[in-house]
Amino acid sequence: xxxxxxxxxxxxxxxxxxxxxxxxxxxxxxxxxxxxxxxxxxxxxxxxxxxxxxxxxxxxxxxxxxxxxxxxxxxxxxxxxxxxxxxxxxxxxxxxxxxxxxxxxxxxxxxxxxxxxxxxxxxxxxxxxxxxxxxxxxxxxxxxxxxxxxxxxxxxxxxxxxxxxxxxxxxxxxxxxxxxxxxxxxxxxxxxxxxxxxxxx
Amino acid sequence: xxxxxxxxxxxxxxxxxxxxxxxxxxxxxxxxxxxxxxxxxxxxxxxxxxxxxxxxxxxxxxxxxxxxxxxxxxxxxxxxxxxxxxxxxxxxxxxxxxxxxxxxxxxxxxxxxxxxxxxxxxxxxxxxxxxxxxxxxxxxxxxxxxxxxxxxxxxxxxxxxxxxxxxxxxxxxxxxxxxxxxxxxxxxxxxxxxxxxxxxx
Numbered sequence: 001x002x003x004x005x006x007x008x009x010x011x012x013x014x015x016x017x018x019x020x021x022x023x024x025x026x027x028x029x030x031x032x033x034x035x036x037x038x039x040x041x042x043x044x045x046x047x048x049x050x051x052x053x054x055x056x057x058x059x060x061x062x063x064x065x066x067x068x069x070x071x072x073x074x075x076x077x078x079x080x081x082x083x084x085x086x087x088x089x090x091x092x093x094x095x096x097x098x099x100x101x102x103x104x105x106x107x108x109x110x111x112x113x114x115x116x117x118x119x120x121x122x123x124x125x126x127x128x129x130x131x132x133x134x135x136x137x138x139x140x141x142x143x144x145x146x147x148x149x150x151x152x153x154x155x156x157x158x159x160x161x162x163x164x165x166x167x168x169x170x171x172x173x174x175x176x177x178x179x180x181x182x183x184x185x186x187x188x189x190x191x192x193x194x195x196x197x198x199x200x201x
Numbered sequence: 202x203x204x205x206x207x208x209x210x211x212x213x214x215x216x217x218x219x220x221x222x223x224x225x226x227x228x229x230x231x232x233x234x235x236x237x238x239x240x241x242x243x244x245x246x247x248x249x250x251x252x253x254x255x256x257x258x259x260x261x262x263x264x265x266x267x268x269x270x271x272x273x274x275x276x277x278x279x280x281x282x283x284x285x286x287x288x289x290x291x292x293x294x295x296x297x298x299x300x301x302x303x304x305x306x307x308x309x310x311x312x313x314x315x316x317x318x319x320x321x322x323x324x325x326x327x328x329x330x331x332x333x334x335x336x337x338x339x340x341x342x343x344x345x346x347x348x349x350x351x352x353x354x355x356x357x358x359x360x361x362x363x364x365x366x367x368x369x370x371x372x373x374x375x376x377x378x379x380x381x382x383x384x385x386x387x388x389x390x391x392x393x394x395x396x397x398x399x400x401x402x
Contacts, residue, residue, distance in 0.1 A: 071205030075212050082216030086223055094232040098358070157232050157358035157370045 006060075013057030016111070019050045024107060033097060036159040037167045041174065044087065044110055051115020058120075066120055073121025073129060080121075081136075083113035088144060090155040097158040138178050145171025233370050236356035237385040244381035247354050250347035252311065252340040255323040255332070260340075262309075263380050269306045269401055270376040273388065274357050274369060276314035277326040277339075282371045282388070286310070287330035289373065289391035294336060296395040301402055302336035312341040313352060313359050314367065355382060377401075 022028060023046055032043040058066075070076045086092055087110065095102040122130065147155070148168030154161045221227065229235040239245070253259050262270065273290060275283040290308050297306060310332065312318035318326075318341045326332070327339040342348040352359065359369040373394045375384040386394040 069204050069208040071202055075205055075209040078209060078216065079212045082212065082219060086219055089223060089230050091230060091232040091235050092223065094358075098232075154233075154368070154370065155231050158360065160360065160362055160368050 009057045009059070012053045016050045016053035016057060019046060019053065020107070020111065023047060023050070036093075036156065036163045037170050039093065040167060041170055044106075047107060047110035048115040048118075051111030051113075051117075052119040053115075054111060055116050055119030063120065067124065070121060070124065072126070073124035076117035076121045077125060077129070077133060080114045080118040083109055084137075087114075088140070094156050094158050134178075134182060138175050138182070141171050141178070142175035145169065145173075145175060232356075232358075233372070237372075240356075240382050240385050244377055244383040245354065246381055247376070248347070248350040250342050250351045251344065252309070252338075252342055253320065254334065254338040254340040255320055255327045256334055257320045260338075262376065265307050265309075265376075266380045267378055268304070269378060269398060270380070271306070271308045271394070271398070272355070272374040272376060273308075273310055273372070274313050274352070274355070274359075275310050275326070276312050276367055277318050277322045278314070279366060282369075286371060286373075286388055287326065289388055289394075290332075290337060291330050292391045293373075293395045293398070296392060297398060297402070303333075305402055306336075306398060308332070308337040310337070310339045311351070312339070313348060313357070313369070315341040315343055315345075315348065356385075 023032070023043060029043075032038045055063075066076075087106065092102070092106075096106045097103075118133070125133065145168045148164050148171065150168075151164065155164060159167075224230055225235060225238045229238045247262060249261055249263060251259055251261055262272075271290070271293065273286050275286055277283070287310065290310060294302055294308065310326070312323065320341075323339045323341060327334065327337070331337075332339050342351055355374060357369055359367050362368050371388045373386045373388050373391065374382055375386070375394070375398065377383040384397060386397065
């Protein structure tokens with residue numbers, strides 16, 4: 001098999017590597033994990049983003065072979081769904097703080113099992129599939145946030161109860177911003193639709 | 202297409218399996234629930250730490266082998282949860298046959314803050330809640346390594362709250378007659394714990 005590399009792909013791969021190395025460096029890792037909010041809302045999304053970059057770096061021939069096993073993007077979206085459900089468990093977050101091998105599993109799992117498969121599925125998913133994924137992600141973020149706000153005791157042993165509530169509010173805010181950003185274009189007038197384009201005039 | 206269906210089914214099986222094992226059969230979503238579940242399935246052997254009680258006496262947990270031992274973790278400057286823990290321990294003693302106290306059932310409040318909890322501080326805490334030193338001992342662990350090993354074995358996470366105090370997962374622990382950690386119960390339901398003890402006396 002011959003793999004042809006394109007400059008944007010190589011750049012994405014390098015960026016993914018740099019991002020992972022930076023996030024893995026002990027001082028930055030410790031700093032981001034010292035707070036529940038930075039752990040959940042900065043470090044973990046960036047690890048997922050590294051996976052997205054990896055997908056862009058894959059040679060086209062490999063992407064095509066993966067696509068044979070990923071009709072309509074469904075199998076790999078399902079994979080990302082399971083992996084993100086697992087990493088939303090409070091005990092998974094605690095375990096990543098307490099156990100080095102769970103930390104390693106997080107650093108490998110978020111890019112490889114969420115970011116990468118989701119990016120590979122994004123186009124084949126189509127408009128409805130993407131909408132389904134986005135709607136789920138936004139609503140789960142809001143629900144998780146609400147749970148953190150409403151929980152009377154600590155859900156994570158590794159973080160303070162005040163910080164848990166703060167993280168909860170941030171999660172709700174992120175869900176709100178994402179929902180607005182997603183819906184906003186529908187309310188923006190972007191000039192008249194050319195006649196006939198939508199079949200409606 | 203058939204390859205994608207196979208891939209999807211594989212993801213489904215592995216994903217459900219991952220969540221099943223990751224939550225102990227969809228029952229434990231937090232690390233606190235996980236530790237309670239693990240102990241109830243398999244009583245846990247504890248490390249042999251040296252403790253010092255409110256009267257300056259050195260002892261080990263295994264010195265109480267043959268008796269049922271209730272253990273909770275506190276720091277005496279704490280005015281919130283640890284006060285509830287102290288009051289709960291007192292209630293447990295009050296609701297059990299007086300003849301059993303010290304003879305068949307011993308309570309130990311273990312401080313995880315040996316720097317501040319001198320024997321005098323432990324004594325003050327003991328007097329505040331009525332711990333007599335035989336049926337109820339208030340103790341600290343002097344060796345830092347012993348303390349860490351003990352907290353790890355019990356599954357207690359202690360984090361500084363940024364105001365000179367600590368937050369920790371609070372619970373009442375029961376050691377069986379061979380000194381193994383056999384039960385972890387809610388700290389705010391001391392009478393339910395006392396009922397459990399009564400069935401084992």
